[in-house]
Amino acid sequence: MIIAGYSSDIDRLLETNEGLRSRFATRIEFDTYSPEELLEIANVIAAADDSALTAEAAENFLQAAKQLEQRMLRGRRALDVAGNGRYARQLVEASEQCRDMRLAQVLDIDTLDEDRLREINGSDMAEAIAAVHAHLNMRE
Structure with a gap:
């Protein structure tokens, strides 16, 4: 067992x-993954879903993970409370949903190339971070 x-x-x-x-x-x-390792995990998860993080999205992810690494919440590091590797997956999945909602607003989606359809941008990631943190009750 x-x-x-x-x-x-x-x-x-x-x-x-x-x-x-x-x-x-x-x-x-x-060991707990470092924020940089979590970013690598997020990139792998995104690629498996045929998505890609822009440099701005990656930086937003990294900064959010670094902030959680420094905070204590309920007697543990906030990054561990968030689930560590699971946190990376949740952020990628939430940012893909944000991207899809953003793209649904594009009037002529047929004019976008494949790379633009795949990319998770900084605002997608920022919105995902806010949603995931709210769901995880990451506020003090």
């Missing part, structure tokens, strides 16, 4: 029963 979670949460779980800790003899701990 495998259980996964943050160390402090797993420790609390294992302390609920005397014999539980001995049943999980092997423990593998993963």
Whole structure:
């Protein structure tokens, strides 16, 4: 059996029963991704969805991740509260939705080339960051 979670949460779980800790003899701990590593993950996720982050979108992503890396929230780093790698996926998915809504407003979408249809721009990412942070209750 495998259980996964943050160390402090797993420790609390294992302390609920005397014999539980001995049943999980092997423990593998993963380091938190850095903001730069999360940006790499976001680029891979976007590419898999046939999307691409512009330089401005990437910078917005990186700054948001760096801010969360520096903040503490509910006794943990805010980047961990946000889910770390899951945070990257959520931002890419939300920014793709923002992009799609933006493109839906274009009067003659047929005039846009394929690269423009794929790109997630800075405003798409900024809107996605606001939405994801609100959903995650990232306010103090």
